[in-house]
Amino acid sequence: MQKKWKPLKGPQTDALKSKADILFYGGAAGGGKTDLLIGAAHTQHTRSIIFRREYPQLRAIIDRTMELLCEQGKYNKSSLVWALEDGRNIEFGAVQHIGDERKYQGRPHDLKAFDELTHFTEMQFRTLCGWLRSADANQRCRVIATGNPPTDSEGEWIIRFFAPWLDKTYPHPAKPKELRWFTTLEGKDKEVENGKSFRFKGELIVPKSRTFIPAHVEDNPYYMESGYKSTLQALPEPLRSKLLYGDFGVDREDNPYQLIPTEWLEQAILRYETRNTQATLSCIGVDVARGGNDKTVLTLRYENWFEVQRVYPGSSTRTGDVVAQLVLAARGTSHCKVHVDVIGVGSSVFDSLRRIMGNSVIAMNSAQASDAKDKSGQLGFVNKRAEWWWYLRETLDPASGNGVALPNDRELLSDLAAPRWRLTVRGIQVEAKDSIIRRIGRSPDKGDSLVYANAIEQVAGSGFLDYYGGMVE
Ligand SMILES: Nc1ncnc2c1ncn2[C@@H]1O[C@H](COP(=O)(O)OP(=O)(O)OP(=O)(O)O)[C@@H](O)[C@H]1O
Ligand SMILES: [Mg+2]
Numbered sequence: 001m002q003k004k005w006k007p008l009k010g011p012q013t014d015a016l017k018s019k020a021d022i023l024f025y026g027g028a029a030g031g032g033k034t035d036l037l038i039g040a041a042h043t044q045h046t047r048s049i050i051f052r053r054e055y056p057q058l059r060a061i062i063d064r065t066m067e068l069l070c071e072q073g074k075y076n077k078s079s080l081v082w083a084l085e086d087g088r089n090i091e092f093g094a095v096q097h098i099g100d101e102r103k104y105q106g107r108p109h110d111l112k113a114f115d116e117l118t119h120f121t122e123m124q125f126r127t128l129c130g131w132l133r134s135a136d137a138n139q140r141c142r143v144i145a146t147g148n149p150p151t152d153s154e155g156e157w158i159i160r161f162f163a164p165w166l167d168k169t170y171p172h173p174a175k176p177k178e179l180r181w182f183t184t185l186e187g188k189d190k191e192v193e194n195g196k197s198f199r200f201k202g203e204l205i206v207p208k209s210r211t212f213i214p215a216h217v218e219d220n221p222y223y224m225e226s227g228y229k230s231t232l233q234a235l236p237e238p239l240r241s242k243l244l245y246g247d248f249g250v251d252r253e254d255n256p257y258q259l260i261p262t263e264w265l266e267q268a269i270l271r272y273e274t275r276n277t278q279a280t281l282s283c284i285g286v287d288v289a290r291g292g293n294d295k296t297v298l299t300l301r302y303e304n305w306f307e308v309q310r311v312y313p314g315s316s317t318r319t320g321d322v323v324a325q326l327v328l329a330a331r332g333t334s335h336c337k338v339h340v341d342v343i344g345v346g347s348s349v350f351d352s353l354r355r356i357m358g359n360s361v362i363a364m365n366s367a368q369a370s371d372a373k374d375k376s377g378q379l380g381f382v383n384k385r386a387e388w389w390w391y392l393r394e395t396l397d398p399a400s401g402n403g404v405a406l407p408n409d410r411e412l413l414s415d416l417a418a419p420r421w422r423l424t425v426r427g428i429q430v431e432a433k434d435s436i437i438r439r440i441g442r443s444p445d446k447g448d449s450l451v452y453a454n455a456i457e458q459v460a461g462s463g464f465l466d467y468y469g470g471m472v473e
Contacts, residue, residue: 005039005068008032010219011176015144016040020179020211022129022143024117024162027246029232030223031215033146037113038065041090046139048090048111049104051128053119055094061115062092095120101127110134110141117147122157146215149248159248164191165212166248168262169417171440173410176214181207214246257420259389259430264396265413271405272305279303281334285453287445288323288346289314296323297449298330304395306453308407309446320348327353339364339452362457364388370427375400380427388455389419389430395454406450414440415447 007013012032015025016039025036038061041048052058058080065082066075073084082090091109095101101124108131114120120128125145132141150158159166164174172191174180181192183205192198197206217229232244241247285299289312296317298310310330317323327338327349340350342363353361366385373380375394381387395402406412418440420431437443 005035005042007036007039008219008221011213011215012036012039012219014177015213015215016044018177018179018211018213019209020142021208022145022210024145024147024158024165024210024212025215026117026145026147026212027149027214027248028217029148029243029246030217030220030228031246032220033215034061034064034115037061037115037144037146038068038090040142040144041111041113042069042084042088044140045109045111045142046088046134046136047109048088048113049093049107049109050090050113050115051093051095051120052115053094054096057116057119058092058094065090095124095128098124100124104128104131107131108133108135110136110139112143114143114145115147117145117158118150119147122161125161149242149246161189162210162212164210168410169414169440171411171414171418171442171444173414174212177211179209179211181209183207216246217244255420257422258417259419259421260393260396260416262413262417264393264398265406265416267398268396268404268406269408269413271403272407273405276303276305279305281331281336283337283339283453284327284330285449285451285455286323286327286338286340286346286349287449287452288341288344288349289317289445290344290443294443295445296326297445298326299446299449299453300330301453304402304404306404306406306450308409309412309449311446318345320345320350320352323349324352324356328356331357335360337362337457339455339457341366341448341452343367364452364455364457374428379423382424382426382429385433386421386428386430388451390421390428391456392416392451392454409446412446412450415444416450418444418447 007016011025015023015036025033037050041050050061052061069082069084073082075082080092084090093104098121110132112129112132114125117125129143132143134141147158150156163170164172164180165176181195182189183192185200185205192207195207195209197204199205217223217232232240235243279302281300282303283301285301287297289296291314294314296312296314300307312326317326331338338353338357338361340346340353340361340363342350342365350361350363366383366388368384370381370384370387372387374390381390394400395404418436422429433443
């Protein structure tokens with residue numbers, strides 16, 4: 001008898017062992033993606049189906065199963081089913097035309113496997129996942145999909161489906177292998193905290209877990225020995241990065257109205273290493289939590305270098321005095337400015353800090369009118385909020401040469417990439433905080449705090465020169 005298939009060390013093993021209901025094992029070419037599907041069917045499942053979008057594309061997978069399984073069962077060429085001696089079945093399927101997925105209706109399998117997921121439509125995938133069940137209560141049911149990063153907009157749905165891992169602007173980014181729970185309510189996917197079932201409009205909803213595990217060609221010794229890597233290296237961009245590194249970010253475009261391009265943010269993150277150690281603390285931005293679920297975030301800016309942010313849960317920063325103490329501790333002996341958000345609870349923090357630190361504490365009221373102009377001197381702003389956010393955009397613009405450096409924090413990155421803007425007759429307008437919250441599902445506290453730390457504000461009643469003149473305490 002032939003030996004059983006064993007996973008390669010590293011991500012292929014992690015993928016096989018993953019507890020996720022829906023796993024996407026994706027990325028670089030040659031990382032052992034297709035083999036994982038065959039291996040999982042062969043070692044962990046009793047009734048499996050492996051899909052490709054088109055029948056001819058199944059050829060290579062079927063050939064590989066011939067190598068692996070020929071002594072362990074029989075393959076029926078017309079029904080495309082392996083019947084293995086140990087009772088397992090492995091079937092192959094394709095859904096070339098839209099609607100073909102209905103052919104598989106009511107056909108239960110405990111493993112639904114999709115090779116090259118980017119070729120399938122979202123509807124096909126969701127429909128085919130529908131009949132995931134087993135008559136045996138002890139048999140685990142799961143979906144495994146594999147694929148290279150999408151090369152066209154057709155595959156964009158995968159970035160949305162696995163957004164916590166693949167969408168750089170997702171508000172709660174996840175690490176590879178991490179399980180995240182999702183439900184589909186009223187046709188929309190929603191991330192929920194855990195796998196506990198709950199009632200929604202009378203219906204019992206059971207969340208399903210998803211994860212993403214990146215595949216790398218380096219993890220496949222069979223391919224590394226064959227020099228396959230150099231073949232990938234010779235490809236033109238962006239194919240090279242997509243297939244060699246499985247880079248899902250290459251060539252994906254920002255929303256045209258995104259205020260700060262993701263590319264600029266990434267460049268600022270790359271500059272983080274080179275901190276100017278002579279730089280002094282210039283400003284602390286304070287965004288105060290509005291409720292228990294929000295965060296209070298302190299951003300320390302050393303000239304053009306932003307320190308990793310200090311984050312405190314809203315529940316532990318309920319009073320102005322508590323936040324004021326945190327700010328005092330962060331400021332130490334420095335004489336830096338402190339920019340405090342004063343809307344709502346922030347005003348009591350401002351009062352506390354003003355009492356202690358005097359005029360170096362500046363109230364940031366984003367609703368206030370702005371009389372500033374953009375760098376070109378042509379455009380005004382609807383309010384202070386737009387002015388400060390635009391000013392951050394200008395400082396991050398690689399053309400400005402400011403060399404601003406940001407810490408590598410994906411939540412901060414997604415906060416800063418979140419707002420959209422538009423031009424109105426009153427000037428530049430930046431998307432309202434409430435609208436961002438609706439879109440990203442949380443308050444962009446880290447982004448706001450950083451915007452405050454970056455802003456240049458005058459102390460009320462003093463001239464612009466006073467600001468640069470140093471302390472007015
Ligand atoms: N667990 C394993 N055991 C033995 N051989 C393996 C294993 N995983 C992968 N291989 C070998 O590596 C080859 C490439 O793997 P596979 O076809 O699964 O990669 P892939 O990620 O699907 O590549 P592509 O991106 O080209 O589709 C397989 O044909 C097989 O020879
Ligand atoms: Mg493959």
